[in-house]
Amino acid sequence: MGMLLFVVGVVLMALAIAASIALHEIGHLVPAKLFGVRVPQYMIGFGKTVFSRRRGETEYGIKAIPLGGYISMIGMYPPARGARRPGRLAEIFDEARRADNERITAADEGRLFYQLPVHRRIVIMLGGPLMNLLIGTVCTAILIMGFGSQQPTTTVSEISQCVKKVEAQQEQDSPQSCTAKDRQAPAAQAGLKPGDVITSFNGERVGSWDELTDAIKSRADQRTELTVERDGREQRLTLTPIKTARPIFNDLTGQYEKNADGSLKTEEVGFVGVSPTTELTPGQAQDVLPTVGQNLQQIGATVIKLPARVYGVAETLATNGQRSADSPVSVVGVGRVAGEIAATDRIDLHAKTASLVSLVASMNLMLFVFNLIPLLPLDGGHVVGALWEGVRRTVARLFGRRDPGPFDPVRLLPLTWIVAGSFMLMSLILIVADVVKPITLF
Structure with missing residues (x-):
């Protein structure tokens, strides 16, 4: 299946x-x-013609290589101006014009693309x-x-067990494993769990993930209370966001910003180690x-x-x-x-x-x-x-x-x-x- x-x-x-x-x-x-331009061909694809049918003065068809398409218009190349220069390149130019001009008929006068x-x-x-x-x-x-569109919510999806260095996060496709040398993430230390809905942070109601992120960044090294809804009941937890270097995400490019040497640009902000769930909104x-x-x-x-x-x-x-x-x-x-x-x-x-x-x-x-x-x-x-x-x-x-x-x-x-x-x-x-x-x- x-x-x-x-x-x-x-x-x-x-x-x-x-x-x-x-x-x-x-x-x-x-x-x-x-x-009024005469269009001899309208084709989807390139190469050998698989199917075509003529309607009026235009042939409509499908070609074998489906990597694009084209319409053929009469008079794409204007007549040469000035004396012809000798050389192989001039011969190629003349051949291109000749191939284009061969399709032009007396009835096309005034209907050429370049005109x-x-x-x-x-x-x-x-x-x-x-x-x-x-x-x-x-x-x-x-x-x-x-x-x-997929929008982050205030419901916790994942909890980071430790704080990883920014360098270890470049171009990563999967979470890095924690080691004994890594500092425990505040969210894990405070007992947050996947599925928790964060309803308030530092006494302020949380309306969106962006609001929560901004609040966390501004509370570096400050003991903070938060309220979560877990299994239908409200619980109060306490944590202290760690001040650490975090990569800067550019909303316009949809990517992390980088320095000239390819390393990630960072800023010193508060970090707790939580990821949000997303839902179609x-x-x-x-x-x-x-x-x-x-x-x-x-x-x-x-x-x-x-x-x-x-x-x-x-x-x-x-x-x-x-x-x-x-x-x-x-x-x-x-x-x-x-x-x-x-x-x-x-x-x-x-x-x-x-x-x-x-x-x-x-x-x-x-x-x-x-x-x-x-x-x-x-x-x-x-x-x-x-x-x-x-x-x-x-x-x-x-x-x-x-x-x-x-x-x-x-x-x-x-x-x-x-x-x-x-x-x-x-x-x-x-x-x-x-x-x-x-x-x-x-």
Whole structure:
């Protein structure tokens, strides 16, 4: 049964990925057709065509390698300007233009992509990423208002038996064992137990886990009374939070802050050694956009560090090391995570569904940010190119100079190949890692 559920989870995520890609390309297709550009192909995947059907002037189909998709628009490359320079690179440029021009017919005049006004080209190229943003936002709204988000409660989940040094907590995936040299944690010393509900601390009612955390941090080395509810009865306990160096958690990035040498940033605060339980708590409509914004900030910070993090995964593969639980994953890894969520018996169906919706939301927000990277062949590269054209033409008009012409992606083909090759290499590394050293949740 477990394997069957795993397969169901993988299939569901594969369908969600395919739907996200399809809708991304529709985000390009619809404005392109509205603006009159001829679109010969709308394809999901790359490589050999598995299935296709022609409707009007567009062929719609599915290809063998499901790692993306594309629409083919007529007139992506403008005619060359100026005298042709000799050399192999010029020959490659000419071949790219020739391949593009061979598809152009007399009826396409005025319908070529490069002939559109700058703002219309930007709308077409932003249509795909914005579709991913819409999907991510809708899924986030479903999570927040339908399922709720996991929020810490004042109910104790775990008790630390000792106080570990901060260095021992870096990149840890499981609790460290206590030794005779370690100091006993105040919560364990006071007799707190998993399942206790902390109702007051230092004489003040506790309304949330954040309130309790702030109160504990401010009471370092001070004897403090707290009230807990245990087995339906109220009990009073006394403890003294220990002043110790604790890692600083950044809510924007969702990670612990680090110094330049890679060590954790710390602050001297009170510590007692308790962890909270979490529960799904429904939110309000006004919580959706701030949550999406926060997630985009976290994703943006992750994308900036993506090459370095993929290099770390490659290093782990080469040295047969331990893969970090927060390392990036490929579509294979996302599928495995979805399968594991579906197959586990540690959470109920409600939580499983919420987790899968969360995966789809995160994936689409990642696609939104990733596609806005201002490099060709990504959508962001085309947007920057169109903006650059607009600036050059505006300056030329203001100073009475000759029209510099449309943005020419052909001149950036070498950079485009480097960027595309880099992304393909990173994808390959992550796919291998997700097969050989997969990340597991449970």
